[in-house]
Amino acid sequence: MARKYVDCRSFPSEMNCSIAISADSEKELVEAAVQHAVAVHGHTDTPELRQEVQKSIKEGSPPN
Template identity: 70%
Template sequence: MDRLYIDCREFPSETNCTVAICADTERELLEAAVQHAVAVHGHTDTPELRSQIASGMKHGTPPEQAPAQHAMASEAL
């Protein structure tokens, strides 16, 4: 089974967050990433946030080296 991940290092943030989250399913990853975005980054759990997070999911595992950052429509995770 292919793992999925989302990596905060890809998104600009005031805290320069280095957290990467992995899971086996999109649902599990989405829930964990939303919890992280709300608890750590102060975001509100909205359909828009969930959509942005889902669009940032990738297959595999996060790289050791920090990936290049790109801007999200809203703020970073």
């Protein structure tokens, strides 16, 4: 099973967030990324946000 990640640098942001979140499962990764988006970026946890996060998942490790 390959590690998966979401990199905040992939999204436009006024704060230029450089957080990358990784996990072994997509479910765990989506939960963590949505929590970050809500707590740090002020998004609302919606099905659309979860879908956007799901689409941005990449395999491997985030680039430096």
